[in-house]
Amino acid sequence: MTTTLQDCRAMDAQDPLRPLRDLFVVPQGVTYLDGNSLGVMPKSAAARVAQVATEEWAQGLIRSWNAAGWFTMPQRLGDKLAQLMGAKAGEVVVTDSTSINLYKVLSAALTMAAQDAPHRTVVVSERTNFPTDLYIAQGLCKANGFTLELVDDGALDAAMRPDVAVLMLTHVNYRTGAMHDMKAITAAAQGAGVLTIWDLAHSAGAVPVDLNGADADFAVGCGYKYLNGGPGAPAFVWVHPRHAGRFEQPLSGWWGHAAPFEFAPGYRPAEGISRYLCGTQPIISMAALECGLDAMLAAQPLGGMQALRAKSLALTDLFISLVEQRCAGHGIELVTPRGHAQRGSQVCLTRSEGAYAIVQALIARGVIGDYRAADVASGVQQEILRFGFTPLYIGFEDTWNAVEHLKQVLDTHEWQRAGFNQKHAVT
Amino acid sequence: MTTTLQDCRAMDAQDPLRPLRDLFVVPQGVTYLDGNSLGVMPKSAAARVAQVATEEWAQGLIRSWNAAGWFTMPQRLGDKLAQLMGAKAGEVVVTDSTSINLYKVLSAALTMAAQDAPHRTVVVSERTNFPTDLYIAQGLCKANGFTLELVDDGALDAAMRPDVAVLMLTHVNYRTGAMHDMKAITAAAQGAGVLTIWDLAHSAGAVPVDLNGADADFAVGCGYKYLNGGPGAPAFVWVHPRHAGRFEQPLSGWWGHAAPFEFAPGYRPAEGISRYLCGTQPIISMAALECGLDAMLAAQPLGGMQALRAKSLALTDLFISLVEQRCAGHGIELVTPRGHAQRGSQVCLTRSEGAYAIVQALIARGVIGDYRAADVASGVQQEILRFGFTPLYIGFEDTWNAVEHLKQVLDTHEWQRAGFNQKHAVT
Numbered sequence: 001m002t003t004t005l006q007d008c009r010a011m012d013a014q015d016p017l018r019p020l021r022d023l024f025v026v027p028q029g030v031t032y033l034d035g036n037s038l039g040v041m042p043k044s045a046a047a048r049v050a051q052v053a054t055e056e057w058a059q060g061l062i063r064s065w066n067a068a069g070w071f072t073m074p075q076r077l078g079d080k081l082a083q084l085m086g087a088k089a090g091e092v093v094v095t096d097s098t099s100i101n102l103y104k105v106l107s108a109a110l111t112m113a114a115q116d117a118p119h120r121t122v123v124v125s126e127r128t129n130f131p132t133d134l135y136i137a138q139g140l141c142k143a144n145g146f147t148l149e150l151v152d153d154g155a156l157d158a159a160m161r162p163d164v165a166v167l168m169l170t171h172v173n174y175r176t177g178a179m180h181d182m183k184a185i186t187a188a189a190q191g192a193g194v195l196t197i198w199d200l201a202h203s204a205g206a207v208p209v210d211l212n213g214a215d216a217d218f219a220v221g222c223g224y225k226y227l228n229g230g231p232g233a234p235a236f237v238w239v240h241p242r243h244a245g246r247f248e249q250p251l252s253g254w255w256g257h258a259a260p261f262e263f264a265p266g267y268r269p270a271e272g273i274s275r276y277l278c279g280t281q282p283i284i285s286m287a288a289l290e291c292g293l294d295a296m297l298a299a300q301p302l303g304g305m306q307a308l309r310a311k312s313l314a315l316t317d318l319f320i321s322l323v324e325q326r327c328a329g330h331g332i333e334l335v336t337p338r339g340h341a342q343r344g345s346q347v348c349l350t351r352s353e354g355a356y357a358i359v360q361a362l363i364a365r366g367v368i369g370d371y372r373a374a375d376v377a378s379g380v381q382q383e384i385l386r387f388g389f390t391p392l393y394i395g396f397e398d399t400w401n402a403v404e405h406l407k408q409v410l411d412t413h414e415w416q417r418a419g420f421n422q423k424h425a426v427t
Numbered sequence: 428m429t430t431t432l433q434d435c436r437a438m439d440a441q442d443p444l445r446p447l448r449d450l451f452v453v454p455q456g457v458t459y460l461d462g463n464s465l466g467v468m469p470k471s472a473a474a475r476v477a478q479v480a481t482e483e484w485a486q487g488l489i490r491s492w493n494a495a496g497w498f499t500m501p502q503r504l505g506d507k508l509a510q511l512m513g514a515k516a517g518e519v520v521v522t523d524s525t526s527i528n529l530y531k532v533l534s535a536a537l538t539m540a541a542q543d544a545p546h547r548t549v550v551v552s553e554r555t556n557f558p559t560d561l562y563i564a565q566g567l568c569k570a571n572g573f574t575l576e577l578v579d580d581g582a583l584d585a586a587m588r589p590d591v592a593v594l595m596l597t598h599v600n601y602r603t604g605a606m607h608d609m610k611a612i613t614a615a616a617q618g619a620g621v622l623t624i625w626d627l628a629h630s631a632g633a634v635p636v637d638l639n640g641a642d643a644d645f646a647v648g649c650g651y652k653y654l655n656g657g658p659g660a661p662a663f664v665w666v667h668p669r670h671a672g673r674f675e676q677p678l679s680g681w682w683g684h685a686a687p688f689e690f691a692p693g694y695r696p697a698e699g700i701s702r703y704l705c706g707t708q709p710i711i712s713m714a715a716l717e718c719g720l721d722a723m724l725a726a727q728p729l730g731g732m733q734a735l736r737a738k739s740l741a742l743t744d745l746f747i748s749l750v751e752q753r754c755a756g757h758g759i760e761l762v763t764p765r766g767h768a769q770r771g772s773q774v775c776l777t778r779s780e781g782a783y784a785i786v787q788a789l790i791a792r793g794v795i796g797d798y799r800a801a802d803v804a805s806g807v808q809q810e811i812l813r814f815g816f817t818p819l820y821i822g823f824e825d826t827w828n829a830v831e832h833l834k835q836v837l838d839t840h841e842w843q844r845a846g847f848n849q850k851h852a853v854t
Contacts, residue, residue: 025485034489041485043478049480050473057657058452058468062461062795070658097706099680100527127692132681132706135694139679150692187685198614224707230484231497231710254559262656265554265577267562279559280651282712283658284476325546368489377692 002325003318003400011318011396017302017311023295024228024393031398031405033369036174036202036346036388039228051374052287063139073286074255074277076233081236082226084305085200085219086210092238093273094289095255095281098201098222101237104249104276106168108239108326109195110144111247113165117193120165122147124158124194127378130174133199137168153178156185167194169297171209172185172344173370175384177336179207179344183214190215201225204236205296206390207313208305211238218243226390227296228343237276246273253278299392309342311391312345315399318372319347319387322403330410333381346388348372355383357420361409364420367402383408429752430745432826438745438823444729444738450722451655451814451820458825458832460796463601463629463773463815466655472718479714492581500713501661501682501704504602507720508663509655511732512627512646513637519665520700521716522682522708525628525649528664529563530646531676531703533595535666537571538674540592544620547592549574551585551621554805557601560626564595580605580748583612587619593622599629599771602799602811604763606634606771610641617642625692628652631663633739633772633817635732638665645670653772653817654723656716664703680705726819730846738818739772742826746774749830757837773815775799782810784847788836791847794829 012018025041026032032040056068063073078092085092095101106123113120123141125134127150134150138327141148146165151158153176159167167189172179186196200221203209205228211219217240223233242267248269254260255277258268269275320334351358359371372384387402409415439445453459459467472825483495492498505519512519522528533550540547550568552561554577568575573592578585580603580792584592594616599606609625616623627648630636632655638646644667650660663812675696682704685695696702726735747761762775778785786798799811814829836842 025481027486027488030488032488038484038489038492040488046477046481046485049476053468053476053657053715054452054473057465057621058473059454060455061457061459061467062465062797063790064658065465075783096523096527097680097708099706100523100678103678131684131690131692134692135679135681135684137692139675139677143677231478231491232707232713234709235706248566250566250570251527252528252562253524257562262801263558263800265558265561265802267565279526279662280659281524282709284662284715285709285712286659288480311789320730363490370489373690375690375692 003322003396005400008396008400015311015395017299017307017391018395020203020299020302021395023298026393029366031367031402033367033387033389033394033402034391035228036206036225037370038224038231039226039292039390040393042228042291042295043231044294045230045288047292048287049284050339052284059421070283073283073290074281075274077286077290077293078236078273080290080297080362081204082208084205084239084296086213087213088237091241091273092236093276094223094234094236094286096235098199098220098235099132099136099250101220101235101276102133102197102199103140104251105197105220105237106137106140106166107250108243108247109166109197109218110140112243113195115164120163120193121145122149122164123166124149124151124164124170125168126151126153128153128173128175128375128380128422129168129170130201133168133170133286159194160188160380162193164192164194164241166197168197170199170201172207174202174349175375177344177348179342181341182209182216186214186216202346208309216240223289223292224327227289228292230285230292233289233292234281237273239273239276241272249276255279261366271335295392308391312342313343315391315394315396316343316345316347318396319389319399319403323349323398323406326403326407327410335384346386349385350382351385354415355385356423357415358409359385360420361415362405365405365409367405394422430749432824432827435823435827440651442738442822444726444734444818445822447726447729448820448822453820456793458794458829460794460814460816460829463633463652464797465651465658466653466817467820468657469655469718469722471721472657472715475714475718476711479711486675493731497710499699500710500717501708502701504713504717504720505663505700507724508631511632511723512665513640514665515639516646518668518700519663520703521650521661521713522704523662525626525647525662526559526563526631527678528647528662528703529560529624529626530567532624532647532664532666532680533564533567533593534677535670535674536561536593536645537567537573539670540622541571544592547590547620548572549576549591550593550595551576551578551591552595553578553580555580555600555602555807556597556844557626557628557803560595560597576656587615589620591619591621593624595624597626597628599634601629602775602802604771604773604775606769608768609636609643613641613643629771629773635736643667650716650719654716655719657712657719660712660716660719661708664700666700666701666703676703682706710752722819735818739765739816740767740770742816742818742821742823743770743772743774745823746816746826746830750776750833753830753834754837762811772817773813776812777809778812781842782812783850784842785836786812788842789832792832792836796831
């Protein structure tokens with residue numbers, strides 16, 4: 001059964017989530033399949049950012065720390081985000097960057113392991129985990145006398161050993177779109193006495209996450225991808241309440257103090273998740289992120305993350321099937337798992353030649369996805385064409401258009417034209 | 428010789444820096460003497476923040492990382508800031524918070540000491556240093572087997588010992604406005620084999636700083652005080668080139684990698700100061716800070732930091748002399764040193780009673796300074812009325828007005844009115 005453009009338009013017409021698209025600025029002539037790298041701008045963000053600058057900062061000045069609620073933004077945004085990840089109010093703070101938050105929770109986990117189970121001296125992660133996560137882990141393991149052991153994708157049985165302290169995973173792989181079963185892996189780890197840290201960079205706002213339901217230990221993630229918080233938006237951190245008050249994290253700054261305004265000379269960590277704060281936060285960027293979170297929460301009356309997930313799977317299923325129908329014979333292969341339970345909200349393709357140039361040719365046509373190079377050091381030879389589907393603002397006709405352009409780029413060998421193969425820095 | 432309002436107006440009229448005030452929004456009816464807590468908004472920031480949101484983010488999307496120069500902002504802003512602190516291009520990055528940057532440089536300093544001089548196991552700071560700096564030092568010393576020794580203000584001879592690894596000081600004290608002689612102290616420390624870390628939170632943009640001239644080792648500071656970068660603006664870090672490439676800092680994230688876009692599995696620090704970066708930065712807040720830095724640099728053709736310093740001293744001299752002339756007999760005492768070489772860009776007063784209520788009464792009249800409580804644990808009993816003078820936008824008539832209101836609040840006992848003594852959280 002072939003799907004037509006008319007079918008796609010009918011799907012958009014029947015999509016109950018379609019009105020959410022109006023909450024965002026999607027540029028004319030652009031099919032944006034890179035929301036897993038930087039989400040689009042919620043329309044409300046422009047006015048909100050202007051308000052923070054011209055009213056709260058310029059007019060309110062120092063008084064706005066209280067009057068405009070700046071000081072409690074990490075917790076207020078955290079409470080909003082908690083609703084999207086199976087966490088409770090008071091369990092999440094929005095602050096700093098993902099890398100810094102990972103440093104905090106991995107430090108706490110290593111302290112905990114050293115105290116509770118000193119024979120556990122190994123941290124396990126996947127070779128294909130997001131590199132910055134591995135960089136942070138390399139440094140912390142070295143400094144604390146732990147060994148970082150990297151395993152092949154999915155070979156997690158190796159982590160369930162009596163010498164392993166922490167299993168640190170990214171829930172949805174940034175390169176392949178493959179998704180782990182958080183609940184099953186966490187349960188297996190817990191059964192083996194292993195703590196779990198989940199990086200939700202490609203999960204929060206993209207797929208349903210149930211941190212308390214999975215009984216995870218720690219989680220961190222990113223505000224500027226599927227949460228549409230703006231470039232470099234602050235990140236987040238969640239710690240299970242059974243741990244949150246137990247250990248200090250090493251970045252013991254005043255925003256994590258039990259009484260930050262006492263300016264007491266001794267550090268005394270706040271109760272619970274607030275001790276994972278450190279220094280003053282960038283308020284204008286925080287305000288933009290709050291607009292992104294509010295736009296996510298606008299989906300709650302329409303079925304929330306479950307409804308978004310159903311649409312995301314419909315979009316990625318459609319993309320896969322259209323690519324296979326319409327681009328057949330061009331050597332394009334699917335990298336992302338076909339099984340729904342193993343797929344995040346992106347589809348990754350590969351081709352033995354030209355992946356970079358094809359992505360560039362698509363961008364020139366207004367279809368923005370991104371390219372990921374081979375990771376030779378990790379034994380991953382595939383070059384990736386990556387397409388993220390954010391169901392809040394991507395529709396079925398968009399998906400058709402993306403494949404139509406891909407087909408034309410391949411049919412006409414457009415990607416072999418001069419210029420498209422010229423590499424420059426990408427993010 | 429008494430100074431009159433007319434004298435003050437004449438001083439404003441003759442002030443060659445006066446046109447700089449037009450670069451900033453100073454709210455009607457407000458005399459803002461709290462720029463050492465949160466600087467005012469440069470007029471350019473409103474349009475720039477809007478541009479980042481509605482053009483670079485909303486329309487440029489992921490392409491703006493290159494096209495709009497987002498990725499190089501830490502270095503670009505660092506190069507601008509370097510000019511204000513006696514540093515060279517390529518020696519400063521703007522990133523993260525002051526507390527986090529202090530963590531990075533103190534970690535590097537402790538690593539260096541452990542390697543070069545393992546008998547040096549003490550970190551010295553002042554009891555009255557900014558508390559969050561002490562919190563960071565407490566944690567790092569404990570984790571690394573160092574002892575944190577706190578000395579009384581200025582009793583720094585105690586730091587010049589063969590067992591001391593690091594002397595960590597704030598250049599201008601946040602509570603008293605007293606300024607250290609960076610060059611002399613650094614030279615004495617260097618003579619004793621002690622590394623120096625300077626927190627420039629109340630110095631950068633406020634007083635001339637010559638990091639290379641002083642031959643300091645490390646410096647950090649804040650973007651939202653005298654640099655007018657907006658609420659929670661990112662902070663900065665400088666490391667002397669002789670150290671910058673030598674040690675890794677522990678927050679080894681991808682922005683500090685030698686080749687961040689290779690996504691290589693192993694961490695390899697960038698050359699020089701860029702290795703002090705960690706994760707993705709909040710671009711909208713960074714853009715606002717760049718406006719603050721550009722407004723500072725607009726003073727360069729008018730004499731730059733030296734001219735700003737001369738005006739700052741004239742303003743604080745005037746404030747002190749007017750308070751002593753016009754508020755005599757009300758029990759107000761000067762806390763900030765009278766000597767120019769010992770004074771930052773703020774004046775701190777104290778009174779045996781009512782300091783908090785007096786500040787509140789002044790705020791109700793539109794004269795915004797701030798209050799700092801006694802620090803009993805450190806043996807500091809004085810309650811502080813703190814007034815910051817930012818010569819970029821504060822004038823001589825402003826200074827007259829502030830004292831006039833203070834006089835009226837004291838003459839009429841207005842501060843004893845109900846309400847002014849009711850404390851709430853302040854920053």
